[in-house]
Amino acid sequence: MSSPISQSAKDWDKRYSEAESVWSLEPNQFVAAELFELPVGKMVDIAGGEGRNALAFANLGWKVENVEFSAVALEKFKARAKAAGLSQLCSSNLSDAQSAKFAFQPSLVLIAYLQIPFAELEKTLDNALSQMPHGTLFGVFHARRNLREGFGGPQSIEVLPSVEQLCDWAERKGLDALIEERFREVKTPAGVRQAIDLTLKVSR
Numbered sequence: 001m002s003s004p005i006s007q008s009a010k011d012w013d014k015r016y017s018e019a020e021s022v023w024s025l026e027p028n029q030f031v032a033a034e035l036f037e038l039p040v041g042k043m044v045d046i047a048g049g050e051g052r053n054a055l056a057f058a059n060l061g062w063k064v065e066n067v068e069f070s071a072v073a074l075e076k077f078k079a080r081a082k083a084a085g086l087s088q089l090c091s092s093n094l095s096d097a098q099s100a101k102f103a104f105q106p107s108l109v110l111i112a113y114l115q116i117p118f119a120e121l122e123k124t125l126d127n128a129l130s131q132m133p134h135g136t137l138f139g140v141f142h143a144r145r146n147l148r149e150g151f152g153g154p155q156s157i158e159v160l161p162s163v164e165q166l167c168d169w170a171e172r173k174g175l176d177a178l179i180e181e182r183f184r185e186v187k188t189p190a191g192v193r194q195a196i197d198l199t200l201k202v203s204r
Ligand SMILES: C[S@@+](CC[C@H](N)C(=O)[O-])C[C@H]1O[C@@H](n2cnc3c(N)ncnc32)[C@H](O)[C@@H]1O
Pocket: 002, 006, 007, 009, 012, 023, 028, 046, 047, 048, 049, 050, 051, 052, 053, 067, 068, 069, 070, 073, 095, 096, 097, 098, 111, 112, 113, 114, 115, 116
C-alpha cells in the first residue's frame, strides 16, 4: 500500500511509457564506486526501474533480480537484458518494495532513488534485511537537504530522507550503518549543477 504522497504503479507505468529511457543507461556513480569490487554473487535491485544498476551487475557476472511495481519498467529491463545477452542472469519481480518476496537469498541488496515516505522506506529496508542474513545493503537517495540546497530530485519533503531519519532507523535496529551525504554533479543546459544525495551502507 502506498500513501497518497507516493506515486502509484500506474503513475510510474505512464512515465515509463512516455520515453524510451527515463533514466541514464549508466549505473549510479556511488553504486559503481562502492559495490563493483564486491565478490560476485546474487543481488536484488529494489525499485530498479529500467535496470541500469542491475544490468551493470549482471554484466559483471552477478545473478540479479529487479523488484519493481511498474510492469512497464520491468518490460524495458527484460528487453535490455535480452539485447545484452544477459537474460540468463536477470529476473524480474513485479511487487511492492515493502513486501516483496525475493526469489533467492542475496548477498547484496540495492535501493536507488526509491522516493516514498519514510515509514514506507523503513518497511522496505526491514523487508530487505529480513531476507538477507549476511551481506551488504546499500541505499542511495535524494537527500532531504537537496530540496533547498541541491539540484533536481523530488520536490516533496516527505519522500526525501534525512541523515537523522536513517541514523535513527539504524540505531533502533542495532545496525552498524554508514550514512553519508554525497555530492553528485548534474550536467544541465545552464551548466553543471550539484545534487545532494544520501547513501546508506550496512554490512553484516
Ligand atoms: C526514481 S526511480 C529509480 C529507478 C532506479 N532505481 C534507478 O536508479 O534507475 C524510482 C523507481 O521506484 C519504483 N517504485 C516506487 N515505489 C515503489 C514501490 N512501492 N514498490 C516498488 N517499486 C516502486 C518506480 O516504479 C521507479 O521505477
